[in-house]
Amino acid sequence: MSDIRFEGVTKVFDRGGTPFTAIGGIDFYVNDKEFISVVGPSGCGKTTLMRMVAGLETPTDGEVKVAGNTVRGPGPERAVVFQQFALFPWKTVYDNITFGMRSKGATKAERDEAVAYYLKLMKMEGTENSYPHQLSGGMQQRVAIARSYAIDPGVLLMDEPFGALDAQTRTIMQEELVRLARVNPRTVLFITHSVEEAVYLADRVIVMGRNPGRVREVIEIAGMREEEDWTSHPIDDVMEMESFTHLRGQVWRLLREEMGGDR
């Protein structure tokens, strides 16, 4: 059981002496093994929200609870996948993937098995002794995702993981992530700028508003996805289905309202 509960979570930053409310009182509940996408205009605090679950930021007020326990700092049960990949440049693919496993005291046999499993799943066999700089961006992010999955975290936190990839690689990665999420379901908080990505991947999409950062609306995706059987179609086809474009339009309208001030 790894659910996430936000209870009146507020985060105020000190910006050169003047307080800035990044998150203004969020109450929200994420079910165990639920995939949540978070979209919102820049400055709405979506990354801050994720970082508080990771334990990399502390709420000014309120509490974040994971599996019933208040988050007090970073830990391997809440692994983070970063936009910048954040692979250790001096470690091989093998040592990067098993970094977290070693924290948890995995044996050599367990580590070998996990590396073989993930490299096969990602069609990256034979790269275990490569260094990150020898891999393409997409492969680097696959390694980072494997590093997080390998420690079997209750919660996976992804901060725009595909934001630094080209459009083509991004599409492939989205499909792969759906596949991975199906064989290995987790509670996921997925931060993104891309509305399509958010709708395609999630069970529910949170649309955030800003000044201060808050939950503007929650859109249900899972029901429609199962009804229309998205997962058995290639991503390009899904994105042309009416069920998809309808939901995407709904999220877009909300976002546009929130960004109104920008135009």
Place this chain on the structure above:
Amino acid sequence: MSRMSLIPYSLAGLVLFFGLWQGVVSVGLVSAFVLPPPLDVIERIWTMMNRPFAGFLLHEHLASSFMRFFYGFALAATIGIPVGLMMGRFRLFEEIITPLFEGYRYVAPLAWVPFAALWFGTGIGGPIMVIFTGAFAPCVINAYRGARLVDRHLIEAAQTHGAGEFRIAREVLLPGALPSIVAGLRISAGLGWQSLIGAELIVVSSGIGYVMVQGQSNLSPSIVMSAMIVIGFTGLVIDYVLRFAEARVRAKWGGA
């Protein structure tokens, strides 16, 4: 022009320098007592390597100097690098250490000689402490700067994948700061070697610095000059070895 093709120019410079030096004495412009010429110095070095001077052969003096240098330098690196990494990692630690450190940095290594002798004696302990005070600062500063330059996301990735502070220091901060640390070690070795010779001029009864003092009291400028040449040459070798290590690290890690 490549570095290799420049070597003849470097050699030409050396030959010209030593030639002029030998020349002004041979022609009689300067007396050999005031400025011992290169050929005399080479002969003196050869003699001192075969006949003990001030208790030991020349290379034995050099070996004892080098051992002191090595211990002091190793101690400075062993303490300085972790201190620097911790300053880069923990803001509070940085605030506590910085004023002390900045103060110490402006006290010349030689100013420590009286206390080094008082606390650790004039055998091996005192000189090691003097080298330590000379070599410590660049180790700390470069480890600190290197740690500050480590990508914050790498530290956060380590934290959210279960690594404790010790593992973060060893597997993230240290390798991330390595190019900067190695550059610091080179500066540190140079300062340490200089401080050592200074210390030997004042205390101890062996070593290259001691040879100089003895040469001075024997009114033998050629002995003093021989010791200076040996000091310079050894410094050059130390620098060359560390320069090689630095190039290797940079090639593997990329610049920083």
